[in-house]
Structure formats: C-alpha cells, structure tokens
Amino acid sequence: MEKYDVVILGGGNAGMGVTVATRAAGLSVAMIEARDLGGTCPNRGCTPKKVLVAAAHALDEIERAGNHAVKIDTPKLDWRALIGREKDIIRDIPSRLSGLMAERGVDVIYGEAAFIGSNAVRVGTRELEARNIIIATGSKPRSLPIPGAEHLTTSDDVLSDPVLPRAVVFIGGGVIAFELGHVYARAGVDVTILEALPQLLAGFDEDAVAQVRGESERLGISIHTRAWVKKIEESDGRLRVSFARDGVECLVDADRVVNCAGRVANVEGLDLGAGVIVHREGRIEIDDHLRSRSNPDVYVCGDAVWNSPQLSPVATYEGGIVGRNIVDGPKHRSDYANIPASLYSIPAMASVGLTETKARERGLSVRVHVNDMQGWLSTRTYGETVAWSKIIVEEPTDRIVGAHMVGHAGEELIHIFALAMRHGITARELSETVYGFPTFSADIRNMM
Ligand SMILES: Cc1cc2nc3c(=O)[nH]c(=O)nc-3n(C[C@H](O)[C@H](O)[C@H](O)COP(=O)(O)OP(=O)(O)OC[C@H]3O[C@@H](n4cnc5c(N)ncnc54)[C@H](O)[C@@H]3O)c2cc1C
C-alpha cells in the first residue's frame, strides 16, 4: 500500500483547488484522474462552450451591423471549422496543468479510483492509503428514464460534433440548453426547448428570465414549459420526441435530442460503502466543513457536492476550503453569498445576490429598481436588442442585496456589484463613484 497524506479523486477545478494549501504545507499529495486534467470546465464545459458563444456573438454583431450603417452580406458559419478552432484552443490545457501539478509537487496518477477502505483507494493495480481522501469527481448528466433514452446526446457531444444539425431538441430549460440553444439558433438550427416545470432557468430572477425568453423567441427558439417528455423514437433517420403539454400530446422532429435535465454528483463508481461514506442516492451527507458526516477523513468539493452551485469558480473555492481545513483542522466554511453567475446566452443574463422573490421571502424591506434601458444612449449606440437591469436595495441600510442584468455587458458589470456587495459599498456610494464616459459602467449610476 502506497502512503500519502492526501489523495484527491478527480483533477478538475475542485481537485486542483485542494492542492494549493496542502502542498504549501508540505503534505504529500496524489491526484487520481480518470480522463483529462482540468476536468469539465476547460475540456468539456465553460471554455469550449465560450468559444462557440464567441462565434455566436460575432454573428449577433453582424446582425446588428446595419445599426451602424455597415452593410454585410449574409454571413456563413463554417461549423466544422469552428469546432476545430474550439478544440485547438483547449488542446494543450491538460498538458499545461500536468506541468503545473509537477511544479507543485503533486503526484498525478491516471485511472479510475474507487474506495477499498475508509482511508484507502484502488486505482488500477495500485492501492493508496491516505490520512485524508477528497472526492472531487464532478458531475454527470442526470439520467432520464424515458423510452428511447439511448438516443439522447449530451453537451459533451454538442461541443465535439463537427456536423451542424438541422434541428435540435433540448430536454430541460436550464443554463446548458439556453447557452447551446442560442449558439445553434445563431447558426441557423431549429431549436426547441422542453422544460418540465412552469419556470425556466430556475434560480435566476423571474423578470430577467422573461427578458431572456423574449430574446430567445425572437431568435426563433421554440420554448415549451410544463412539457412532459414521453418518448424518443427513431423515424426515417431522424428522432421524434413525444411530449405532453397541458394535456395535449405534441410531437417534434429533430436530428439531435440533448439531455440538459441537470447534472448529478458523479460518485456512482466510487464504492462509497467501502469508504464508510453515507449518502442518499449519491448525495453525500456532509458537514459545514465539507466533510463526510460518517467518515470525517473524507472531504467532498466541487460538483460532487450535491447542494452547492455547480460552477467552476465555486469548485475551485470549495477545493481551497477543503485544502485549508486539512492543513488547519476543520475550521473553514464556505460562504456562497454574493457569487456572481451568468448565463452566456447572447446577450448574457448576469446575476449576483438575491432575486426579488428571495429578498421578499426573507422579509427584507427593499426598493427594487427595474430599468428597461432600451432608450439609453449607450444601448442605442450599440444597437442592443435587450438591455435590462434590476437592482435590489435594502431600505434602511442602502445595502445592495441583488443585481440582475440582461445585455449591456452585464456579464462584466455584475462584478462591480459583486465587489460592492462583498465590501459593503452602498447603492449611493456606487452611484456617486466617478466612471469613465461613455461606457456601460457609467450607466450603473442611473440603475438605482
Ligand atoms: C457544458 C457545460 C458548460 C459549463 N459552463 C460553465 C460556465 O460557463 N461557468 C461556470 O462557472 N461553470 C460552468 N460549468 C460548470 C463547471 O464546468 C463545473 O462546475 C466544474 O467544472 C466542476 O468542477 P469539478 O472539479 O467539481 O468537477 P470536474 O471538472 O468535472 O472534475 C472531476 C474530475 O474527476 C474525474 N473523475 C471522475 N470520477 C473519477 C474516478 N472514479 N477516479 C478518478 N477521477 C475521476 C473526471 O474525469 C474529472 O476530470 C459548465 C458545465 C458544463 C457541463
């Protein structure tokens, strides 16, 4: 049995995050990775997705070029070349991360790990024992138990398929469906989104979501809520999706049907029982320090945590907390307030803090500033199709408790709000700040 202080299962954002404090403290650390170092975000998530989103942005700019008196013929997207560009941009990430881990003194072992004891794992023929074992194995698409589920593809396939389909159905109306749906729609694909719940994009402010929905429908995306998918069948070389909506049976044909119904912790193959790790259907029971309740030598971080946001910076942050808890003893807790998040639709929807509904549910006395910024000079200058904001301010303290934007460079501006919220800068102080002009940032003064 090889002995280490720390063994990390998974070499994604979360696993990498653990290595910082543990190696700085001189602990011996092994990282076991089944596929590519970097995990989902740089290889199959954020980064390759953003390359496609950037291309869709270019198409959006071209669509709006007429506003600037620029005449452009109908643009033509070479999808195969775009996928090639995407792969090219991310190609050397795993090898660069391998270099980083070597520099940091982390032993990387490739293979699929599983527990063989409370403090031991097996990978291939090797057995490793450690004082602490970290589950940082990420997430995987939720399986959909519907007839024809074998026809489903995932975001991994969308990001790798060099053939542009004619029509695509996304099952689930969450972030992945909207981001990839906007890219496809810009590329001329017929896009349908089928969401089981009455609301789309749960967790975002409902009024902001309504703006995104409007813009998505303007692009030609067909959206159905309360849609219950019954089956997927192959028919004449295409796929036919049957779903019920308000008691009415509906059909939609497509070349691809993508499972975007959420992602669950990827822990099925870990033999959690052998590790004495209590869980409910893969939801590992953890304390405030991200430790397994049944085996305190085991920590969980990143997407493998079932009840924290599945975001790449959150995975890195939680990995950092776990690393510090291992070094300092279990003292550190994560704080998920004021973490900015964006939907990279085109235009993007950005958000930090509480939605209006959540602020009211908490009984906060708030003033809500909603701005349709369509008529504002900066919006008109750039010919934006949507420019909208909602800023939620607590009445007695003037503290900003939530900010939500669609368009207007919101995915960048949201960080100014996040910074203000984190450091207690009030709405008035933010409004009184002198901003460079003319910029989108300067509009913050008039948003509240
Ligand atoms: C299409 C898509 C787009 C996304 N876009 C964004 C975005 O724009 N912004 C954002 O913040 N987040 C985004 N996310 C979410 C983000 O990618 C994840 O939150 C983040 O990557 C999670 O990091 P992690 O380290 O927890 O897991 P992962 O990065 O998934 O890493 C887990 C690693 O564990 C390995 N592993 C699994 N099982 C084993 C085993 N038994 N033994 C050894 N290794 C194992 C896997 O191979 C993987 O490399 C996106 C996700 C997807 C799917």
Ligand SMILES: NC(=O)c1ccc[n+]([C@@H]2O[C@H](COP(=O)([O-])OP(=O)(O)OC[C@H]3O[C@@H](n4cnc5c(N)ncnc54)[C@H](O)[C@@H]3O)[C@@H](O)[C@H]2O)c1
């Ligand atoms: N920009 C970003 O930060 C970004 C981008 C992509 C992914 N991610 C992360 O990846 C995670 C997974 O993304 P996702 O879009 O798969 O999940 P999601 O949780 O955002 O959305 C899933 C949606 O599918 C619906 N659904 C579930 N079962 C269904 C069914 N049988 N039929 C129809 N609808 C069904 C849910 O009600 C939900 O609205 C997200 O939680 C997100 O945090 C983040």
